[in-house]
Amino acid sequence: MYGRIFSSMFDGTLYGHWEALVTMQQLIVLATPDGFVDMTPKAIAARTGIPLEIIEKGLKVLSDPDPYTRTPGEEGRRIVLMDGHRPWGWVLVNHEKYKNHRDMDTVRAQTRERVRKHRELQRGVTLGNAPKRHTDSDSDSDSKTPLSPAKPATGQIPYQAIVDRYHEAMTALAKVREITPKRRTLIRSAWQASQDRRCIDFWKQYFEECAEDPFFNGTGPYSNGHENWRPTFDYLVKTDTVTKVYE
Numbered sequence: 727m728y729g730r731i732f733s734s735m736f737d738g739t740l741y742g743h744w745e746a747l748v749t750m751q752q753l754i755v756l757a758t759p760d761g762f763v764d765m766t767p768k769a770i771a772a773r774t775g776i777p778l779e780i781i782e783k784g785l786k787v788l789s790d791p792d793p794y795t796r797t798p799g800e801e802g803r804r805i806v807l808m809d810g811h812r813p814w815g816w817v818l819v820n821h822e823k824y825k826n827h828r829d830m831d832t833v834r835a836q837t838r839e840r841v842r843k844h845r846e847l848q849r850g851v852t853l854g855n856a857p858k859r860h861t862d863s864d865s866d867s868d869s870k871t872p873l874s875p876a877k878p879a880t881g882q883i884p885y886q887a888i889v890d891r892y893h894e895a896m897t898a899l900a901k902v903r904e905i906t907p908k909r910r911t912l913i914r915s916a917w918q919a920s921q922d923r924r925c926i927d928f929w930k931q932y933f934e935e936c937a938e939d940p941f942f943n944g945t946g947p948y949s950n951g952h953e954n955w956r957p958t959f960d961y962l963v964k965t966d967t968v969t970k971v972y973e
Contacts, residue, residue, distance in 0.1 A: 740787070749784025750804060752776060753818060761818040762808060785816075883917050885910060888929045892959055895933035898944045902959045909960060916965045923968065935971055936962060942971065 740746050752774045756763050763770070767785060771778040785805070792802030808815040889902045902909070917923055936942035936957075944956045961967055 743784075743787045745780045745783040746787035746804075747784075748776060749781055750788060752781070753788075753805065753816065757818055762815075763805075763818070764808065764815045766814040789816075883914055884926055885913055887926050888913055888917075888963070889959070891926065891930045891933050892962070895930070895937040896943065896959075896962070897937075899956065900958055909963070912960060912963045912965075916963050916968045919965050919968070922972075932968065932971060933962070939971075 740750070749770075752770060753763050756765065756770065756773065758764075765773070767781050768778060770776070771781045774781075788804040789806070790803065792804075804819055805816040806819060807813070808817055885905050889905060893901060922928055940946060941948075942957050942962065946953075948955055
């Protein structure tokens with residue numbers, strides 16, 4: 727068995743509870759594909775080599791409610807008992823969420839590869855379609871005209887496809903009901919700001935990156951005076967916002 731540990735574990739409200747961090751790591755490794763650890767504390771200690779007192783302290787913290795958790799549900803508990811009639815055997819509450827995160831890494835790697843191949847193809851098309859330099863025996867110049875990246879016409883910008891990628895990734899944010907002239911302007915500005923952005927795979931990956939960031943996916947927390955603020959499609963497709971996330 728193996729499991730993947732996310733660095734966000736060390737930045738959240740488990741900070742300072744090292745026993746809980748150590749115990750959670752062991753539970754992730756021992757869990758079934760569905761997130762169950764059907765073992766007693768003694769069995770966990772024996773299997774992992776971690777002293778029983780550390781495992782028991784960690785289980786206590788992980789089982790307690792946490793009002794500051796990033797993910798709602800079960801009052802912020804990281805683990806809950808599998809059965810109410812026995813004091814051992816747990817379910818990892820956020821197992822499915824982090825399992826999906828792990829799978830998204832594979833998706834992003836595949837997306838990056840598609841984007842790379844797309845860019846190579848675009849470069850090949852650009853070079854292949856470039857006008858041939860006419861040589862004249864009477865000419866004393868051998869300078870070459872530099873090739874410029876092909877800029878798609880406004881009508882070629884896939885407005886609806888970009889909105890669709892937003893809906894697929896940003897499920898917690900408000901839906902886009904209409905592609906207004908203002909939104910077309912925002913999309914067009916961000917699309918044309920860089921050659922890298924003139925590809926629908928870029929926008930798929932961009933919104934997937936936003937979906938993993940608490941600030942951009944709407945889970946917060948947000949600063950005082952802005953508790954009710956949430957990102958919108960218009961905010962996310964602003965050129966400056968795209969640049970910040972992209973860089």
